[in-house]
Amino acid sequence: xxxxxxxxxxxxxxxxxxxxxxxxxxxxxxxxxxxxxxxxxxxxxxxxxxxxxxxxxxxxxxxxxxxxxxxxxxxxxxxxxxxxxxxxxxxxxxxxxxxxxxxxxxxxxxxxxxxxxxxxxxxxxxxxxxxxxxxxxxxxxxxxxxxxxxxxxxxxxxxxxxxxxxxxxxxxxxxxxxxxxxxxxxxxxxxxxxxxxxxxxxxxxxxxxxxxxxxxxxxxxxxxxxxxxxxxxxxxxxxxxxxxxxx
Ligand code: OOG
Numbered sequence: 001x002x003x004x005x006x007x008x009x010x011x012x013x014x015x016x017x018x019x020x021x022x023x024x025x026x027x028x029x030x031x032x033x034x035x036x037x038x039x040x041x042x043x044x045x046x047x048x049x050x051x052x053x054x055x056x057x058x059x060x061x062x063x064x065x066x067x068x069x070x071x072x073x074x075x076x077x078x079x080x081x082x083x084x085x086x087x088x089x090x091x092x093x094x095x096x097x098x099x100x101x102x103x104x105x106x107x108x109x110x111x112x113x114x115x116x117x118x119x120x121x122x123x124x125x126x127x128x129x130x131x132x133x134x135x136x137x138x139x140x141x142x143x144x145x146x147x148x149x150x151x152x153x154x155x156x157x158x159x160x161x162x163x164x165x166x167x168x169x170x171x172x173x174x175x176x177x178x179x180x181x182x183x184x185x186x187x188x189x190x191x192x193x194x195x196x197x198x199x200x201x202x203x204x205x206x207x208x209x210x211x212x213x214x215x216x217x218x219x220x221x222x223x224x225x226x227x228x229x230x231x232x233x234x235x236x237x238x239x240x241x242x243x244x245x246x247x
Pocket of ligand 1: 057058059060061062065069100129131133145150151152219220
């Protein structure tokens with residue numbers, strides 16, 4: 001029998017200590033449903049410390065990411081206000097951070113059904129996500145990474161633009177002026193709007209609703225790259241401007 005609270009405590013403490021742990025399924029395998037229960041318990045611990053939900057992140061929405069991580073299912077995690085990066089990210093609190101370009105949606109009103117999610121979008125932006133698996137060497141099974149809140153660590157976004165379709169927006173990520181990843185929003189399930197609908201569906205399925213002010217990160221269009229110290233990262237989206245962050 002898996003102790004959800006105990007697994008959540010181990011992940012939460014690994015994140016707080018900035019110390020990697022072995023995958024939890026190594027000792028006692030658990031399924032995807034249990035993994036989401038652990039994820040929720042991790043978020044509950046954060047909420048008890050005063051963090052507030054700020055949105056949702058989608059994961060493994062692109063082939064490049066699925067291949068990079070050796071999994072083949074879309075997953076989701078929850079974002080809190082404490083994960084929102086300012087103009088810089090303090091790497092000392094993180095274990096082995098990676099960064100990836102994102103398409104971000106701003107939710108303008110409560111989403112009560114999947115059908116209304118697109119009309120509930122108040123803005124679109126280019127964004128980034130800093131991933132930091134709590135597992136040694138970023139090695140995990142699907143239930144492990146779900147329990148670990150889909151490796152969520154930090155996120156940021158550029159200026160919000162009026163909602164529009166983004167079936168094929170070019171994305172460029174540069175570190176210290178050097179291009180490190182290029183891709184297209186089309187790599188996100190063929191269209192990031194699909195990922196947005198999946199976010200609404202998964203939230204509703206979990207008894208939650210996307211809420212006004214929440215951000216939905218649609219998932220990376222490229223593989224993630226290690227985020228070095230003293231770096232300047234810029235992610236640019238065609239027609240969406242840029243977002244920059246330093247470490
Ligand atoms: C899991 C998170 C994946 C994405 O955009 O595919 C993800 C990981 O790779 O550690 O956020």
